[in-house]
Amino acid sequence: MKKFRVLFLYPNGKLMNPPPIAIGIFTALLRENGFEVDLFDTTLYSEPGSVGSDDAKKENLQVRPFDYGSRGVKLKERPIAPDLLKKIEEFRPDLIAISILECTYSAARAMLQAIEKTDIPVIAGGVFPTFAAEKMLMHKNVRMVCRGEGEGALVEVCQRMAAGKDCDDVENLCVKRNGRLVQNRIRKPVDINSLPVSDFSLFEEARFFRPMAGKVYKTIPIETNRGCPYTCSFCNSPSTSEMYRENGCKFFRTKSMTAIQRELRHLKKQWDAEYVYFSSDNFLVNSDAEFNQFLEIYKEINLPFWVQSRPETITEYRAKKLKEIGCHRISLGLEHGNDEFRKKVLKKKFDNEVMIRASKILADAGIPLTVNNMIGFPDETRELIFDTIELNRQLVTDTMNCAVFAPFHGTPLQKLCVERGYVSEDTIFGSINVDIPLNMPQLTQEDIRGIRRTFSLYVRLPKSNWPQIRRAEKFDEEGNRIFAELSKMYQEKYFK
Numbered sequence: 001m002k003k004f005r006v007l008f009l010y011p012n013g014k015l016m017n018p019p020p021i022a023i024g025i026f027t028a029l030l031r032e033n034g035f036e037v038d039l040f041d042t043t044l045y046s047e048p049g050s051v052g053s054d055d056a057k058k059e060n061l062q063v064r065p066f067d068y069g070s071r072g073v074k075l076k077e078r079p080i081a082p083d084l085l086k087k088i089e090e091f092r093p094d095l096i097a098i099s100i101l102e103c104t105y106s107a108a109r110a111m112l113q114a115i116e117k118t119d120i121p122v123i124a125g126g127v128f129p130t131f132a133a134e135k136m137l138m139h140k141n142v143r144m145v146c147r148g149e150g151e152g153a154l155v156e157v158c159q160r161m162a163a164g165k166d167c168d169d170v171e172n173l174c175v176k177r178n179g180r181l182v183q184n185r186i187r188k189p190v191d192i193n194s195l196p197v198s199d200f201s202l203f204e205e206a207r208f209f210r211p212m213a214g215k216v217y218k219t220i221p222i223e224t225n226r227g228c229p230y231t232c233s234f235c236n237s238p239s240t241s242e243m244y245r246e247n248g249c250k251f252f253r254t255k256s257m258t259a260i261q262r263e264l265r266h267l268k269k270q271w272d273a274e275y276v277y278f279s280s281d282n283f284l285v286n287s288d289a290e291f292n293q294f295l296e297i298y299k300e301i302n303l304p305f306w307v308q309s310r311p312e313t314i315t316e317y318r319a320k321k322l323k324e325i326g327c328h329r330i331s332l333g334l335e336h337g338n339d340e341f342r343k344k345v346l347k348k349k350f351d352n353e354v355m356i357r358a359s360k361i362l363a364d365a366g367i368p369l370t371v372n373n374m375i376g377f378p379d380e381t382r383e384l385i386f387d388t389i390e391l392n393r394q395l396v397t398d399t400m401n402c403a404v405f406a407p408f409h410g411t412p413l414q415k416l417c418v419e420r421g422y423v424s425e426d427t428i429f430g431s432i433n434v435d436i437p438l439n440m441p442q443l444t445q446e447d448i449r450g451i452r453r454t455f456s457l458y459v460r461l462p463k464s465n466w467p468q469i470r471r472a473e474k475f476d477e478e479g480n481r482i483f484a485e486l487s488k489m490y491q492e493k494y495f496k
Helices: 021-032 053-059 080-091 102-114 127-131 151-162 237-245 257-271 288-298 316-324 339-344 352-365 382-394 412-420 445-460 463-472 477-494
Strands: 005-010 036-041 095-099 122-125 142-146 173-177 180-183 209-212 215-222 275-278 305-309 327-335 369-375 399-404
Touching: 005 021, 005 080, 021 036, 021 095, 021 151, 036 080, 080 102, 095 102, 095 151, 102 127, 122 127, 122 151, 127 142, 127 237, 142 151, 209 275, 215 257, 257 288, 288 316, 316 327, 316 352, 327 352, 327 382, 352 369, 352 382, 369 382, 369 445, 382 445, 399 445, 445 463, 445 477, 463 477
Parallel strands: 005 036, 005 095, 095 122, 122 142, 215 275, 275 305, 305 327, 327 369, 369 399
Antiparallel strands: 142 173, 173 180, 209 215
16 A cells, blocks of 8 residues: 655755754654655755855855865756656655745745646645745645644644545644635644654755855754744744744743753764754753753763854853853844844844843853844834944954845734835745845835945944945945955955
């Protein structure tokens, strides 16, 4: 008897991020339940005109130069659709499961259009489908949308479909019934400590290579907590928490150190890992007791690692101990350098002094810092952006990210942008490293594009260079020439 088969589709930017933990968990769960699985991942494809997030960051001086070729990583320079259809023809799936972020929706849409004639049912999940279910259900093959976590829902859907049963009332699903959108009840969150270790065996080995501070490592991703206790207005975590709260559940959970140790041991050995990428938005949100337990279990792993957190979580003790066990670098989310704007508009309620102190603590501990900044917020001005630049100039940093704000579905600021008329309810945005979503009278898309590419120059170079940098904001022949000259100066001084 033919086993029920599920094909995962993972639309992704070129060479972006390690293998996704969610698909690793889904793979393990479905295999445990007797289903066959396969994967089509677009990360190693380079179609004409595609720009990877790492390439964009390198161009804008936000990361140290790196070379994937040093590890033998080769891109597939051919169209995606024929390979996708060949995979479907060979594997013959009964169900296709696709995971989508709003910034990968363009790639997902192309894949969904390519498979329309197959008439294979699709279940769509991820952050974007969770908050834009109706848009996803407009696609011909998309029969179900999973809102929130997918572990329980996906297994139940496969079990029902394999038995020839209807799935319309499965918890977490959103479906169209008689032309009407129906959202089923949200099920209780899964126990993240009882989940199997992520099974990444469907991914090509090249997917594990990631650049960190100019060197490419074989990297394994690890989840230490799920959700976020904070309420930043540009993020969809608050809406996810609210969705679960309305159903009597708490979404934010931390994983036990026993479970983390089990995963680290298994994945390090299986993949001969060189680096650990802790995926959680706020790694240091755990208690002191949990942190001290982590210190003990990580000593045996003995690999360099990267984490991201918030400046409020940085203390002298934690920085010192992280350095001792191999913390290679830390990213902290500043987003904006104006105290009032950050607190009132972005709902990040810490003072500038907290960020300054955190950067100095990490510098004293010998841990390189990457500061995450964002520009192009609704109603932001050039002057407000330069508040961010000025604060970055006071920090002890190794690199600075400068992303452009995108009003993603499910975020409070998306609703604000719709109310102000900056975007329509139907607008869907792509890469925050390439696209410029808002075009405001006081801050045009061209203004934002220019400041994004010169952000690091403004932060690091003397103010005597600022008139040159201002000219380098323009994407004309002279502006490009000046930017190239200043970039060379920057790299020689700061990236060697």
